[in-house]
Amino acid sequence: MGFAQAVGGTRYLFPDLRTLLARATPLRSGDVLAGLAAGSAQERVAAQRELADLPLRHFLTEAVIPYEEDEVTRLILDRHDVAAFAPVAHLTVGGFRDWLLSEAASPAMLAALRPGLTPEMVAGVSKICRLQDLVAIAAKCQVTTRFRNTLGLPGRLSIRLQPNDPVDDPRGVAAAILDGLLLGAGDAVIGVNPATDSLDNTLRLLELLDAVRDRYAIPTQSCVLAHVTTTLLAIEQGAPVDLVFQSIGGTEATNRSFGVSLALLREAREAALGLGRGSLGQDLMYFETGQGSALSAEAHHGCDQQTIEARAYAVAREFPPLLVNSVVGFIGPEYLFDGKQITRAGLEDHCCGKLLGLPMGVDVCYTNHAEADQDDMDALLTLLGVAGVTYIMGVPGADDVMLAYQSSSFHDGRYLRAALGKRPAPEFAAWMERMGLEAASSAGELPPRLAPSLAGLA
Amino acid sequence: MSAADPPAAPPDAPSARWSELRRFTAARVALGRAGNGLPTAAHLDFQEAHARARDAVQSALDPAALEAALAPLGLPVLRVASQAPNRRAYLLRPDLGRRLREEHRALLPPAPGSLLFVIADGLCATGVQAQAPAVIGHALPLLRQAGIPLAPIVLAEQARVALGDEIGGAMGVRLVAMLIGERPGLMALDSLGLYLTHAPRPGRSDAERNCISNIRPGGLSPAQGAGKLVWLARAALGQGMTGVALKDEQPRQDLLPP
Numbered sequence: 001m002g003f004a005q006a007v008g009g010t011r012y013l014f015p016d017l018r019t020l021l022a023r024a025t026p027l028r029s030g031d032v033l034a035g036l037a038a039g040s041a042q043e044r045v046a047a048q049r050e051l052a053d054l055p056l057r058h059f060l061t062e063a064v065i066p067y068e069e070d071e072v073t074r075l076i077l078d079r080h081d082v083a084a085f086a087p088v089a090h091l092t093v094g095g096f097r098d099w100l101l102s103e104a105a106s107p108a109m110l111a112a113l114r115p116g117l118t119p120e121m122v123a124g125v126s127k128i129c130r131l132q133d134l135v136a137i138a139a140k141c142q143v144t145t146r147f148r149n150t151l152g153l154p155g156r157l158s159i160r161l162q163p164n165d166p167v168d169d170p171r172g173v174a175a176a177i178l179d180g181l182l183l184g185a186g187d188a189v190i191g192v193n194p195a196t197d198s199l200d201n202t203l204r205l206l207e208l209l210d211a212v213r214d215r216y217a218i219p220t221q222s223c224v225l226a227h228v229t230t231t232l233l234a235i236e237q238g239a240p241v242d243l244v245f246q247s248i249g250g251t252e253a254t255n256r257s258f259g260v261s262l263a264l265l266r267e268a269r270e271a272a273l274g275l276g277r278g279s280l281g282q283d284l285m286y287f288e289t290g291q292g293s294a295l296s297a298e299a300h301h302g303c304d305q306q307t308i309e310a311r312a313y314a315v316a317r318e319f320p321p322l323l324v325n326s327v328v329g330f331i332g333p334e335y336l337f338d339g340k341q342i343t344r345a346g347l348e349d350h351c352c353g354k355l356l357g358l359p360m361g362v363d364v365c366y367t368n369h370a371e372a373d374q375d376d377m378d379a380l381l382t383l384l385g386v387a388g389v390t391y392i393m394g395v396p397g398a399d400d401v402m403l404a405y406q407s408s409s410f411h412d413g414r415y416l417r418a419a420l421g422k423r424p425a426p427e428f429a430a431w432m433e434r435m436g437l438e439a440a441s442s443a444g445e446l447p448p449r450l451a452p453s454l455a456g457l458a
Numbered sequence: 459m460s461a462a463d464p465p466a467a468p469p470d471a472p473s474a475r476w477s478e479l480r481r482f483t484a485a486r487v488a489l490g491r492a493g494n495g496l497p498t499a500a501h502l503d504f505q506e507a508h509a510r511a512r513d514a515v516q517s518a519l520d521p522a523a524l525e526a527a528l529a530p531l532g533l534p535v536l537r538v539a540s541q542a543p544n545r546r547a548y549l550l551r552p553d554l555g556r557r558l559r560e561e562h563r564a565l566l567p568p569a570p571g572s573l574l575f576v577i578a579d580g581l582c583a584t585g586v587q588a589q590a591p592a593v594i595g596h597a598l599p600l601l602r603q604a605g606i607p608l609a610p611i612v613l614a615e616q617a618r619v620a621l622g623d624e625i626g627g628a629m630g631v632r633l634v635a636m637l638i639g640e641r642p643g644l645m646a647l648d649s650l651g652l653y654l655t656h657a658p659r660p661g662r663s664d665a666e667r668n669c670i671s672n673i674r675p676g677g678l679s680p681a682q683g684a685g686k687l688v689w690l691a692r693a694a695l696g697q698g699m700t701g702v703a704l705k706d707e708q709p710r711q712d713l714l715p716p
Contacts, residue, residue: 029550165483175482182476183491333549368511368642369549369581374504397486397496397504404643406508409486414494444490445473452474457482 005050012046018064020054021120022304023047024127026344030292030305030335037304048128052094056085059121065301071252071262076118076314085116093124100125100137100355107142114317114357119250119310122352126306131383134347138387141354145322146281147221147242149187149427151390152359157422158391159413160323160361161186164402168195170208174455176396177212181450182441183410184417185394187428188323188361189243189286191223195402199233202226208456210240215454216435219427221278221322223286228260228268235271243286243322244272250289250311253299262318269319280427283359285321289313290328291345292335305335306345310352317357323391324353325361330405333369339376342366346380350389361391365407374398374406381408385416392416484645507644514642516545517583521613524577527591531598534610538562538625542616555618556660563628569609570630573601573691574658578617580638585648589673589680590637593650596684597635604692606633619653619667626658633691633700634658640671649674652683654690656700666701668694 003014014020022036024047031037038044060080063073082089087109088096099105126134144152151158163176173192180186190213192205202224209222221242224231228246235241246265247258255261265285272284289312294300300308309326316324326349329342336342346362353360364381366372381392398409416422423429432438440447452458479487489500496504525535541557542548548555577590594611601608609631614621619636626634633656640649650673655662668690673683694700 033551033553163485165485169483172483172485175479175487176485179476179479179485179487334552337550368508368644369515373508396483397489397500399486399504399507399644401483401485401643401645404641404646406644409496411489411491411494411496414491418494440473441476441491443473444476446476446478448473450474452478457479 003050005046007042007046007049010042012043014047014050017058017062018301018303018307020047020051021064021124021127021307024051025304025306026127028305028335028341028345029333029337030295033334034295034300034305036302051124052092052097052128054093054124056088056091056093056096056121059118059124064120064303064307065251070301072250072255072311072315075262075318076311079115079314079318080118081115083116084113087113088116093121094128096121097125097128097133101133105140107140110141110355111357114355117355119314119352119356120307122355123307123310126348126352129351131344131347134351135383135387138351138354141388143354143357143359143390145283145359147278147283147322148280149219149425150280151188151322151425153426155422156425157385157389157413157417157420158188158425159185159394159410160188160391161190162193162393162395162400162407163190164193164395164400166195166402168201168205170204171457173205173208174212174457178446178450178452178455178457179396180394180410181216181218182437182446183394183414184424184432184437185410185413186218186220187425188391189221189223191225191245191286193225193403197226197230199230202230202234203237203239206234206239206241212455216450217431219431228264232268232271235275240277241272241275242277243284244268245286245288247288247293248312248315249293249297249299250308250315251294251299251301254294254297254308255315257297257299262315265315265319283320283322285319286323287316287321289316289324289326289349290331291326291349292331295335296331306348309349310356313353313356313358321359323361324358325363325391326350326353327363327365329366329370329372330363332367333371336370338371339373339379342370342372343376343380343383347383347387350384350387359390362389363393363407365393365405367405377406377408381412381416382419385420385422504644510647511642511644514582514584514647519579519583519613519615520587524587524591524613528594528611531591531595533608535613536565536610537613538565539615540617540621545616548616552618555616556620556624558621558624558628566612566625566628567610568630572607572609572631573633573635574609574612574626574629574631576612576614576617576622576625576634576636578614578621578636578638580617580619580651581641582639582647584639585650585674586637586639588648589650592680593637593652593673593683593687596681597687600684600688601691604688606691606695620662622653623655623658623662624660626655627660632657633694635687635691646674646677649677650683652687654687654694654700656694656698668700668704
């Protein structure tokens with residue numbers, strides 16, 4: 001079945017749903033690179049009008065990637081909950097947008113709706129949303145998760161402390177951790193990207209992070225963001241694994257390019273659950289996603305990058321995660337060219353993830369070959385804060401010296417909490433007060449209870 | 459949650475100075491704070507570093523200076539370019555940076571069975587310009603000693619890593635060593651990456667290459683980079699392949715190659 005819509009005296013044809021979704025997508029370089037973007041502004045708005053008239057039910061009858069070819073499609077359709085879908089089953093995509101913005105779409109209604117929504121429905125409605133719609137809708141979505149603390153409560157903003165070091169030097173990692181803790185980062189997770197993804201190195205970093213967490217009695221969780229197969233080996237060796245990390249995508253072939261499958265993710269989650277390390281809850285998966293990964297793996301099946309990104313959230317929600325974040329500005333200007341495209345994508349990813357029930361964070365970031373700077377990041381950061389982002393990254397001085405990109409800083413986290421009256425996760429906020437961090441950082445000191453010697457720095 | 463108490467510090471323990479953390483890392487720690495923001499000096503330090511990185515992305519190879527630096531090595535030097543007409547197109551269309559400009563194909567002589575060095579700008583030309591001649595200078599005596607024949611050196615502008623596949627394929631070489639500028643970070647603007655590919659031809663995947671990254675002052679020296687290259691080249695010729703199967707513990711690559 002095809003679609004057609006006339007705008008400005010020209011009739012535009014869209015042969016199938018995935019083409020309609022692609023042409024309706026606000027401009028971004030990755031869709032142009034893939035040859036999927038609308039050829040003109042008028043074609044884009046024609047596609048948006050046609051999409052707005054499409055009944056939501058249609059998404060249950062036309063898969064953007066065939067059911068037989070792709071385990072992510074099978075996951076999406078097999079898990080769809082018709083009863084949960086009922087309250088919006090009569091709506092078109094445009095009607096769904098109006099409903100999402102209305103008072104009827106309360107936090108409780110939105111939470112109940114999640115199993116009835118597919119990623120493609122959510123991606124579709126996001127394509128006809130302005131930034132303020134993406135902010136307003138996401139702000140109504142409440143997602144709470146627990147491991148050693150409670151993330152996602154209203155009025156809270158958490159921060160992943162990202163203490164990366166170019167050679168995984170334990171002293172460099174420890175110094176960055178103390179810097180972040182002093183400035184209030186680390187309630188989402190203390191999570192290191194290893195420079196070398198080997199088992200020995202992962203074990204060494206896991207021991208370091210666990211010792212630091214234990215010695216300062218920090219109510220948080222740690223993670224070494226190694227490949228899931230490395231983490232599985234670490235669990236077998238008895239290492240202190242709190243969270244299982246993995247980059248994921250929205251098609252089976254993208255996941256294959258990452259060296260994972262649904263079965264492997266299930267196996268890793270079960271292994272980590274067996275360790276029973278969560279004190280408040282057992283949400284222990286940590287997923288990273290990002291628009292463009294499918295195209296770069298030549299695994300996008302003719303779908304636009306934002307629709308594929310939303311499909312990755314179906315993978316994430318299958319394995320109740322503690323944390324999910326889009327690495328929105330990391331993948332490069334051939335996918336998101338400038339600050340404008342990064343900003344829009346970051347808000348889309350956050351909103352779509354939240355509608356599907358994920359504890360969604362965003363890596364507010366850019367590389368040096370993108371047309372973006374700190375001003376762009378401040379704007380996205382602030383918009384995400386208003387949208388109720390679950391967490392952001394915290395990197396010393398916004399400069400990740402291992403991955404060579406710029407992300408949000410510990411200072412940015414302080415700014416955002418102060419500007420919006422947000423607090424860290426409650427358990428972590430209480431710990432910060434006991435530790436006396438505020439007075440110490442204004443005096444240029446680390447308080448005695450945060451003695452560097454306890455982290456091996458002497 | 460068992461709200462464990464914070465560790466008891468020794469009663470007379472002094473507070474450590476925040477600035478002490480700087481001894482342990484090159485990361486931007488202990489910047490202080492102005493309210494919640496960065497103090498002015500730290501803010502402007504960052505702005506300067508970013509400005510340098512942005513300008514570095516726009517940097518271009520100086521082929522004449524490179525030819526002069528390479529002249530003592532005794533190999534002919536050729537110049538080609540990719541199909542990306544300018545820097546903006548290069549950044550937006552990686553596919554164009556992987557394809558050779560049609561009229562440049564005729565410039566490439568056959569060099570069957572040899573090892574080919576391609577010097578390419580990639581995402582930042584400054585490190586390549588400074589270090590590529592030294593890397594090749596250190597590698598050549600070792601390669602000649604190992605009896606590995608050498609093709610003319612090719613200088614390539616607006617080039618991605620995979621452009622080496624088309625150049626190497628056109629010349630019929632056994633190995634192409636692509637020396638290419640890495641994406642600049644705030645700390646390192648001058649990093650050179652080296653990608654080695656056996657039996658190059660268009661369509662080779664990144665999994666079929668070996669990479670030596672971070673050749674720069676403060677990272678791998680040109681001599682160290684050359685040493686690793688020669689080791690890999692000999693292994694590649696011995697096994698008739700490059701890529702994951704040859705790989706020892708190389709640092710993880712988090713972004714796609716330039």
